Amino acid sequence: MEGSDTYLIRPNHQHKFKPAIVKEYIHEIVRERLSGVRYNPEEVPELSHSLADCIKDKVKNAGFDRYKLVVQVVIGEQRGQGVKMSSRCLWDADTDNYAEDVFMNDSLFCVVAVFGSYYY
């Protein structure tokens, strides 16, 4: 019987999804793209999409192979309203993880969450 016995069903410790690193990426990208930006209802849809794609590409190229990614970006206008965002996941806590970051300036707030789930 032939077959390779090298198919990994668990990531190596070095290849695990690292929340701290991903959070750093998110923080950098968001700060660069949103500093000094004012909330503009025409531009924001496009801005949030492009931010999501940009972050996804950056994390993809960071070398987390075998990880499926979900990036969620929420941008809202600051008008003194209350907002609460939460999430729950059903996954394998050993291999999967997430990273999030919040950015605020006086005209808008932006929450980014990146979830990484290992593909067996």
Place this chain on the structure above:
Amino acid sequence: MTGMEEYHNGNEGSFSSEEADAIVKECIESVIGGDDYNQNQVNKWTATIVERCLTQLVRQGKPYKYIVTCAVMQKTGAGLHSANSCYWDTAMDGKDDFKSHYTVYTVPCESIRPP
């Protein structure tokens, strides 16, 4: 080699957005219903909605991992935009977004079937 093709769940196929939609809608309505935004309750609401949703989705018994996020915002006329970008297998995985008056829900589901 025998035994290799035997793992076959009755309802295979890609993620069904309509079913998820129905589940989510029912959850939100049962938790918030017609209530007004209340700062003290908001924590409890989001936690309850998300947990309830997750349990209902899991009850479907499909071989999926789930990620459920929920944002509840007070209506003051301010705008809110939500975007996602996903890197996954488009044949097996999917997501469902649901907006109601205050809540935006995203449920991405990733298949865990082995290749």
